[in-house]
Amino acid sequence: MARIAGVSATRPVVIIGAGIQGCAAAYFLSQRGQPVIVLEKDYVGRHASGVNAGGVRRLGRDIAEIPLSLAAMDWWNQIDQLLDIEDGFHRQSYVKVALDATASNLAASRIQQLQKAGFNHETWVDPGQLHQRIPHLTKSVLGGVIVEGDGWALPWKITRAFYDKAVSLGAEFQMPVEVQSLNYFGDHWQVTTDAGRIEADIVVNCAGAWGAQIAQMGGDCLPIEAHAPMLVITDRQPMFLDAVIGVMGDTLSFKQLDNGSMVIGGGIRGIASPAQNKTQITPNGLSTFVMTAGRVFPQLRDVAILRAWAGIEGYTNDNLPIIGLGSQPGIIHGFGFSAHGFQLGPAVGEVLADLVMARQPRVNISPFSPQRFN
Helix, strand or coil: CCCCCCCCCCCCEEEECCCHHHHHHHHHHHHCCCCEEEECCCCCCCCHHHHCCCEECCCCCCHHHHHHHHHHHHHHCCHHHHHCCCCCCEEEEEEEECCCHHHHHHHHHHHHHHHHCCCCCCEEECHHHHHHHCCCCCCCCCCEEEEEEEEECCHHHHHHHHHHHHHHCCCEEECCCCEEEEEECCCCEEEEECCEEEEECCEEECCHHHHHHHHHHCCCCCCCEEEEEEEEEECCCCCCCCCEEEECCCCCEEEECCCCCEEEECCCEEEEECCCCEEECCHHHHHHHHHHHHHHCHHHCCCCEEEEEECCEEECCCCCCEEEECCCCCEEEEECCCCCCCCCHHHHHHHHHHHHCCCCCCCCCHHHCHHHHC
């Protein structure tokens, strides 16, 4: 494992990428008195961090991610005070409904697996209780797995708020600026961009779908695939839902905003073209998760879709993020969140700040080590 050089009094920490991970890391470092420069090739939250479904969930996570997710929830429960905003986190519940026996068995197995690992935040709710809480659900639902206190947030709002707070604490953001090379000169890094050069002891790679490209500049070969998870927003409907809904064994993320519109997603991917900085919507993919939403809420089959979009996200082959020290001194990685990194953002920012300052993170990040791909 690479050593981390001490942070110089004159050299800033350079963070590459102004998504939620990069902005949160900039916030925590600035709060601790560290000089920070964030380099972003577009603008704050341009890709995955600003255009995702906004789920703030512990539900359904890989067991390796749960401690990090729980640590993140500590921050989410105080997000308004942390970032000086209002209504930053809509605390409700998150439910994955079971629509058939296979899904029910999957839910039972999941809860048992979690309990063996010492986690009790996911519980089963039977059909009667579920219909009492969410009356518009299909009558054929067999129950569901619920996490109380999960919910949703507006991703662009939270990412921007981390940016605003970091700036207020002294962080410098350079946008649009593209990193062209990283070169190590004995005791520090020279970061060459299309706007000039910066010297830094530590470089933090939060470049998302472009993270592998930045990693390679720093001497690490880390596999990432770029995909474009799609979302739609509907016309406004009478308020009927105060929970976020998913489906066991299927792809769905469904919530109703305060204005009555519904945001529907669930991992179905469009076409990502990171080299062109573009995405393309696939209509067949959209219809898949919209039809799934119609199975869960039959009265919604005739709602109007107002807009569809997709952001470019980086996926690892095991769907776990890459968080940790690179192979060269002074390189730290925090990318590859595989379309479920938004809720983790505050905790990841804290972890990255800890790594920069050679502190032990309060959660175990060994499952996310960049070295697991060697």
